[in-house]
Amino acid sequence: MSASRLEKLTIEHLRGSVVPFSLPFEKGKKLTVIYGENATGKSTICDAFEFLGKGRVGSLENRGLGKTERYWHSLGKKPADVSVTLQTTSSTCRATIGTKDVVVVPAEERPLVEVLRRKQILDLIEAEPGKRYAAISRFIDVSGIEASEASLRQLLMDLTKNREVAVARVQENQDAISQFWEAAGTSNPDMFDWAITEASRESGTFDTEIGAISALQTAFARLTGYPDHLASANTALTSARELEHVAKKRASEFLESISQDAGEVVEILTAAHNYLTKHPLPATCPLCESPEKTDGLAVRVDHRLAAFSKFQAAQAEVKQAAQLVQKTEQQIQMWLDAARKHVTEFEQCRAAYVWPNDIPLPISPAPQDPPHLSAWLAANSQLSIECKKAEAVRHDKKQFISTLKKALKTWEVNTHAQKELDRLLPRLTKALEIVQDERKQFTDVLLSKIADEVGLLYEAVHPGEGLNKISLELDPSKRASLEIGASFCGKNTRPQAYFSDSHLDTLGLCVFLALSARDQPEYTILVLDDVLASVDEPHVERLIEMLYSEALRFRHCVITTHYRPWKQKLRWGWLQNGQCNFIELTKWTASNGLTLIRSIPDIERLRELLTETPPDCQLICAKAGVILEAALDFLTLQYECLVPRKQAGLYTLGELLPAIDNKLRQALRVDVMTGADTVGESVYNTISLTAFLSELTRIAQARNVFGCHFNQLSFDLLDADALGFGQQVLGLMDVLTDGDAGWPRNGKSGEYWETAGTTRRLHPFKRPM
């Protein structure tokens, strides 16, 4: 970022600059006042600075044009033709319109620019508090801190809630442990000692016991079914054997009733039937090979077989009964084998564990043989129920330990959490207090500083009006909302309600200046575009003086104005213009664009006229006469001299010169600052005005003769008389006024009248009577 001095601004085809326009900046002058009537191109110059510094053209905004980029270039030109170049003592940077944005090369040389237009003043003062806040938020906005502060506040709330939960959990689990402890008989006087000891018991012990009991129970349960199974199987065997016996008997009886060898016959007939099914028409008998009676042999065989069918059924019953007997015997054997196996398993199970006392084990081992097993089972029928009870007891104990463990763990965790939070929460509370305090203090101090600054600036423009007590207040009930307050008739109020437009304009300007001066003013080019619009006459001079002194704080200050008296006052050197480069714009034309003319103060113009060869006596006398009138007007007003009263207050030299009487003429002297001594004290050379005024009284008619009228007298006068008049006036003005510091109008010392910077001290303070 550069603070180097500005040398030249060149604008090409931006808005009114239809042809390239260059604005030179005088060396040693940080303030450039650009005067021009309306439509002379003042705003184009302001736009050029804004284009360069901010990449925008603010004067076109908020005019209902939508995107304004298409209006940036001069009529008949293209965006690519637009460029603004700022030449400084250290570098040159150029801004052009790129594809998306304004491009500045080199980017690091892009100047900081603040542009204030009259509309922005209204925004600052008349806008809603929220919009006003937005206008100055970058100077006071601490929303980042507010967001981080909100996180801290949320953390505090969350952890406070967590602590409450932890406290509740601690109490809850303490109550639970207490109940367990009381239920356990409070044998250990310390509840938590007891709980810790109990909770340290291995729940695996219970699992092993429960497993063993369960296995024993299962093994016993398996045995209990065998007596019934065997009894049923034996009954079934008996029945099967009876059935077999009955079937055999019936088959035998049936067989006897048919023939002794009926069995063999049936077999032969069955074989014949099978043969005849395959060979239905045999030529001979397949048994005896006789060809007799072969016709109808198959039918006759089937008839005989039908006669033997009951016998066959009886035989099938016998076979079936025999199979049933065999199957039932196998079943009984299977039960016996299984019972023996499970008896062995039960005994193994019993032997595998050292059983606690509450398990009533059978006195004798389980017998292998079924009749004894049945008796044994009957004798130990309670074993299963007792095992269930024992199992339930262990489940309960296991559950209790688990619950106690959980309660103890939860109690420990929450007690720890509570202690941690008890240490952390006060720190967080303190941190939040610090953040809140610092934020409020910072914002208050910041706003107060800005408000004080605004008040000082405002007081400079409106001295003694009692309107300097400006305050800037953030509305605590609304975020990002700024109120402006002021003292009016001794009451704190909103200035918008009571101040005149002129006062509000000044206030807005002061707020803007105070804010701009906070943001690296030494690097900032401040541009004030026609901001004096509604400032009234009595205040404008002080406002200009204020702007002069404020401009020194910035890298450079450009003020545009169409306020004509400013031009005149500068012409007359009535304003301190040591820092001021006054530039006048003349009428803008479509062919020439912006055109500047250089205005120089009349005293400087007289000085130039006196050096011209050959001298123009008429011009010298005319200019010198006007300047002398101004000087005498000043002196007669300053010393309240007696002049004839006139309607329009227009006085001639013939009236003004005698008004400065002898006493005053003798007393009038000016201390002219010539430098400073070794300790920095100003050194003055005192010059009396008596000789100037006496000589001017003597040759004053030269003005009328040469300067004002055509008359033959001028033919007789020498050019030297005209030059003498001009030189006397210039001499008087060089003593009385300072080209940079203005006229000695300030009477704050009470001893003399002084210029800005006390470069001139005019004595006496009062007209000697």
Added chain:
Amino acid sequence: METPSGQLAARILKRLVEEKLLRPNDQDKLLDNLAVGKLKSEDWQLAIELAQAKEKEA
């Protein structure tokens, strides 16, 4: 220009260090996030717990 938030963040962190609520070497780490509103609850908690732990050690 340093933003108002940036200036205020530096002041806040300095105070927190003075009050031993923050370790001095955490100041720089937290500065940017505090200023731009990115210092979250967990960041606050960690920073203050670390300072607390440090004080405990001392």
